[in-house]
Amino acid sequence: MIQIGFQLVSIDATEFKGLGRDGIGEIPLQDDGSLADAMRMIGMDPGLGFMTLVNGDPVAPENRSEKQLNDGDQVVVFPPIEGG
Amino acid sequence: MGWQGKILRVDLSAGTATPEPLNMEWAEKYMGQRGLGTKYLFEEVDPAVDSLAAENKLIFATGPLTATGASTGGRYSVITKGALTGAVACSNSGGQFGAYLKLAGWDLLILEGKAPEPVYIVIEDDDVRILPAKDFIWGETVWDTEDKIHAKHQNPNLKIASIGIAGENLCRFACVMNDRDRAAGRSGVGAVMGSKNLKAIAAYGTVGTKVANPEKFMEANTNARGKLDPSEPRKRLSTIGTHAMLDVTNSYGSLPTLNCRAVQFEGSSHINVKAAHTPRRSDGHANVQTNKACFACSIGCGRVASIAPNHFSVKDKPRYQTSLGGLEYESIYAVGPMCGVDDIDAATYASALCNEHGMDPISFGASVAAAMELYDIGAVTKDMTGGMSLEFGSAEALCWAAEVTGTATGFGKDIGLGAKRLCEKYGHPDLSMTVKGQEFPGYDPRAMQGMGLAYATSNRGACHLRASPFQDDFAHVRTEGKAGIVKKSQDRNAAWDSTGVCLFAGNAWEVDDLVAQLAGALPGEWSVDRFFDTGERIWNMERLFNLRAGFTKADDTLPKRVMEEPAPSGAGKGKVAELSKMLPEYYELRGWTPDGEPTTQTLSRLGLS
Numbered sequence: 001m002i003q004i005g006f007q008l009v010s011i012d013a014t015e016f017k018g019l020g021r022d023g024i025g026e027i028p029l030q031d032d033g034s035l036a037d038a039m040r041m042i043g044m045d046p047g048l049g050f051m052t053l054v055n056g057d058p059v060a061p062e063n064r065s066e067k068q069l070n071d072g073d074q075v076v077v078f079p080p081i082e083g084g
Numbered sequence: 085m086g087w088q089g090k091i092l093r094v095d096l097s098a099g100t101a102t103p104e105p106l107n108m109e110w111a112e113k114y115m116g117q118r119g120l121g122t123k124y125l126f127e128e129v130d131p132a133v134d135s136l137a138a139e140n141k142l143i144f145a146t147g148p149l150t151a152t153g154a155s156t157g158g159r160y161s162v163i164t165k166g167a168l169t170g171a172v173a174c175s176n177s178g179g180q181f182g183a184y185l186k187l188a189g190w191d192l193l194i195l196e197g198k199a200p201e202p203v204y205i206v207i208e209d210d211d212v213r214i215l216p217a218k219d220f221i222w223g224e225t226v227w228d229t230e231d232k233i234h235a236k237h238q239n240p241n242l243k244i245a246s247i248g249i250a251g252e253n254l255c256r257f258a259c260v261m262n263d264r265d266r267a268a269g270r271s272g273v274g275a276v277m278g279s280k281n282l283k284a285i286a287a288y289g290t291v292g293t294k295v296a297n298p299e300k301f302m303e304a305n306t307n308a309r310g311k312l313d314p315s316e317p318r319k320r321l322s323t324i325g326t327h328a329m330l331d332v333t334n335s336y337g338s339l340p341t342l343n344c345r346a347v348q349f350e351g352s353s354h355i356n357v358k359a360a361h362t363p364r365r366s367d368g369h370a371n372v373q374t375n376k377a378c379f380a381c382s383i384g385c386g387r388v389a390s391i392a393p394n395h396f397s398v399k400d401k402p403r404y405q406t407s408l409g410g411l412e413y414e415s416i417y418a419v420g421p422m423c424g425v426d427d428i429d430a431a432t433y434a435s436a437l438c439n440e441h442g443m444d445p446i447s448f449g450a451s452v453a454a455a456m457e458l459y460d461i462g463a464v465t466k467d468m469t470g471g472m473s474l475e476f477g478s479a480e481a482l483c484w485a486a487e488v489t490g491t492a493t494g495f496g497k498d499i500g501l502g503a504k505r506l507c508e509k510y511g512h513p514d515l516s517m518t519v520k521g522q523e524f525p526g527y528d529p530r531a532m533q534g535m536g537l538a539y540a541t542s543n544r545g546a547c548h549l550r551a552s553p554f555q556d557d558f559a560h561v562r563t564e565g566k567a568g569i570v571k572k573s574q575d576r577n578a579a580w581d582s583t584g585v586c587l588f589a590g591n592a593w594e595v596d597d598l599v600a601q602l603a604g605a606l607p608g609e610w611s612v613d614r615f616f617d618t619g620e621r622i623w624n625m626e627r628l629f630n631l632r633a634g635f636t637k638a639d640d641t642l643p644k645r646v647m648e649e650p651a652p653s654g655a656g657k658g659k660v661a662e663l664s665k666m667l668p669e670y671y672e673l674r675g676w677t678p679d680g681e682p683t684t685q686t687l688s689r690l691g692l693s
């Protein structure tokens with residue numbers, strides 16, 4: 001098993017599993033787990049329009065199943081907000 | 085029929101107000117608000133005119149859905165040749181004023197000439213009065229202007245659009261403010277109003293509005309409300325507001341920081357949404373008190389905030405120890421990270437002063453950031469600022485800058501020139517983070533390449549609302565595909581801004597949802613294709629105005645810093661804005677020559693020949 005750091009930015013964390021109320025936490029993942037697997041672990045549909053970063057690099061929704069994670073990787077998820 | 089069919093033309097030089105029928109042929113081709121107002125500007129104003137000359141016109145335009153009951157349908161735009169840019173300007177605002185101008189029976193208000201002495205205008209249905217502002221409200225803040233007009237006319241229902249002291253003094257990024265804290269903010273439309281000696285317009289209407297097919301309109305309206313009201317984006321904008329974007333751009337590395345020297349801000353946790361909602365130690369209250377909405381809006385993205393009463397900015401100033409308009413993403417980016425300031429109370433104070441004196445907080449903050457960099461490199465010194473040390477990160481300097489710029493005092497007059505003129509004056513034009521003279525909003529183009537193209541090609545200068553490349557930009561740091569995304573969303577937004585409905589409703593609606601409401605409100609057939617064609621026509625007309633004003637392909641560019649200095653961190657680390665990879669494809673998709681001019685075929689296809 002590997003450990004993945006997770007951070008939800010501007011997303012209500014109470015809707016998801018395994019993270020603190022502030023949306024930050026660590027989740028265990030199988031050795032060859034992908035970003036899509038990690039998102040499923042917290043109860044988030046990887047097909048949803050959320051934006052994802054792995055160690056600061058964006059990973060597009062269509063690449064989440066292929067994006068293999070390594071021990072200690074940091075995943076950031078934020079909503080697809082527009083404008084401001 | 086959506087439109088009222090009437091415009092009000094006010095000749096400020098002659099002191100006359102004359103009703104005219106709306107040109108219905110133009111209304112059908114340009115809808116309203118941005119499109120229709122720009123059509124009148126295009127036909128009536130020589131694009132080469134000085135934006136502050138009496139020959140420039142200032143047009144207040146409502147949309148066909150304004151005040152019809154469409155969700156978020158209370159918008160109006162101010163259209164003119166911009167004082168900041170010299171380009172076509174169209175600034176969109178919510179609040180209540182636009183809806184009441186329409187409810188008084190007017191689609192457009194065209195202001196021309198220059199009043200010999202300061203005046204204000206009161207519009208109550210067909211009763212239009214041009215009244216002296218001298219010794220009454222000239223020289224007053226936006227807030228006091230509204231209070232005094234309400235008191236004098238004994239009508240608290242008058243909705244007021246006005247300029248503050250910044251607009252009177254021709255601050256290049258002065259806004260037209262309405263309903264205290266809402267702003268037609270960008271491009272210096274308030275300076276144009278000031279140049280006409282026009283302080284305020286107060287409107288109240290009882291005429292009402294009509295739609296072409298009430299049953300069809302109500303069905304479309306109900307469906308659209310049913311989609312918007314329970315949606316996630318509505319909930320998010322209502323609860324955490326646009327301020328939430330700060331954590332997103334900071335995580336992503338597209339948060340313009342320290343005048344774009346950096347793209348992530350280490351002090352962001354002190355000024356983000358969480359900080360704004362956390363009760364303070366000093367008085368137990370949070371910065372954000374509640375949210376507020378514009379006319380007919382169920383989103384309510386606006387914030388009401390308070391500053392800690394013991395904060396240095398408001399000590400002994402009871403005027404500011406009360407509820408104030410709060411921070412939104414664009415204001416906090418500009419007065420926060422862009423200036424390196426991580427003090428949320430100072431940011432709230434500076435933003436409130438922008439409202440009070442009528443300044444665009446984006447341009448204000450980015451101009452202060454440019455001044456701070458000029459100070460940092462020694463091009464501006466304490467002798468020039470009257471003793472203030474304008475260091476990056478100084479909350480005191482930020483608050484001082486808001487005071488002196490808002491009141492056009494001392495070095496504040498130089499900040500009020502805007503970043504481009506300021507940096508030119510002090511010999512470092514490359515330090516101005518502007519496009520066509522307008523300061524960057526809160527997205528760094530190195531991680532967001534699509535936004536870079538959007539800034540460079542925006543007809544009113546750097547702008548985050550003229551195109552919507554957000555989704556693709558937050559998924560891919562690349563140049564491929566951006567030209568098409570930017571072009572399509574520019575056309576969409578140009579049409580959307582011409583309806584009277586807020587762009588933020590587009591977070592929950594598809595274009596079909598809006599078109600269905602237009603089809604119920606207006607005569608004739610409305611389709612998604614017609615909507616996009618209208619947007620493309622508007623975009624090209626704006627482009628023609630700018631070309632005739634003297635802009636060229638060379639102005640479709642970005643500051644040297646983001647084109648040559650790689651992003652130091654974040655998703656775009658090591659990358660620069662690669663405009664040259666996107667611009668030729670963009671011109672081609674637009675049907676423009678390689679020099680960025682619409683071809684005769686394009687003009688004829690769009691009915692612009």
Ligand code: SF4
Nearest residue numbers: 178378381383385586
């Ligand atoms: S979404 Fe925000 S800006 Fe738009 S109309 Fe509603 S409150 Fe006003």
